[in-house]
Amino acid sequence: MILEKIAADTKLRVEKAKRKVPYSEICRRAMAMDATTGFPFEKALAEPGIHYICEVKKASPSKGVIAQDFPYLEIAREYEKAGAAAISCLTEPKYFQGKDAYLKEITENVSIPVLRKDFTIDEYMIYEAKTLGASVVLLICALLDTATLKRYIKVADRLGLSALVEVHDEEEMQSAIEAGARVIGVNNRNLKDFTVDIGNSIRLRTLAPKNVLFVAESGIKTAEDISKLREAKVNGVLIGETLMRSPDKKVVLEELNGGSL
Numbered sequence: 001m002i003l004e005k006i007a008a009d010t011k012l013r014v015e016k017a018k019r020k021v022p023y024s025e026i027c028r029r030a031m032a033m034d035a036t037t038g039f040p041f042e043k044a045l046a047e048p049g050i051h052y053i054c055e056v057k058k059a060s061p062s063k064g065v066i067a068q069d070f071p072y073l074e075i076a077r078e079y080e081k082a083g084a085a086a087i088s089c090l091t092e093p094k095y096f097q098g099k100d101a102y103l104k105e106i107t108e109n110v111s112i113p114v115l116r117k118d119f120t121i122d123e124y125m126i127y128e129a130k131t132l133g134a135s136v137v138l139l140i141c142a143l144l145d146t147a148t149l150k151r152y153i154k155v156a157d158r159l160g161l162s163a164l165v166e167v168h169d170e171e172e173m174q175s176a177i178e179a180g181a182r183v184i185g186v187n188n189r190n191l192k193d194f195t196v197d198i199g200n201s202i203r204l205r206t207l208a209p210k211n212v213l214f215v216a217e218s219g220i221k222t223a224e225d226i227s228k229l230r231e232a233k234v235n236g237v238l239i240g241e242t243l244m245r246s247p248d249k250k251v252v253l254e255e256l257n258g259g260s261l
């Protein structure tokens, strides 16, 4: 499966990063930063209504190159101006053509929370995310057992980072809940065959406890999709390709939202 390949490459990337900046040093740098952040991502999602997490993504395994021209900072600024609640920035280099440098520059130039969209397989990456200015890290249940998830959520917590815990099915939902996730994202994309079904978010919505913030991820394309997800009372939607392919992000976000944000 693609996720296993990505995880294996990520492991090599982290080993290389550790040779450059050892674990003790990345911890020191991250812990020297302000941890009293107030978890702005969770605050934004907890506001009434549906909130947009807009993705900065050049390519993906399922779609190949999505944006030949990739003015990542301009895109992030446009999202913020258009009313996005948060930005998701891919940092995985091989399959998504992401870069840590994109994340760092974006966090230095926008005021809304930024998610480090990567394949966290080592706690080193959580400290790294903090030093890059992220407010949120992605923890994918398919890559982490419940005990590890719990530990990573605690590490993120101590640094003032939120964790978006991603699930795809009932079993992973149970693991996320048991690990104490405060924000659960349901991926509508089946990573085995890349099919997308927003019904997955709607189906799993009822399994999330009331006090957990809920995000629907992937394959969201139309105002009708948003309308269904709004009806299911999701707190946030994470949208990549639809926005990346549109020249005017504000117009598309307004169309999706059925009016201004």
Ligand SMILES: O=C(O)c1ccccc1NCC(=O)[C@H](O)[C@H](O)COP(=O)(O)O
Binding pocket: 002, 003, 055, 057, 060, 061, 062, 063, 187, 189, 191, 217, 218, 219, 220, 238, 239, 240, 241, 242
């Ligand atoms: O999108 C892929 O091909 C993919 C493959 C393997 C792991 C993750 C993948 N996608 C990451 C995402 O979760 C999406 O970037 C995100 O949810 C936005 O999805 P979309 O709106 O469909 O671009």
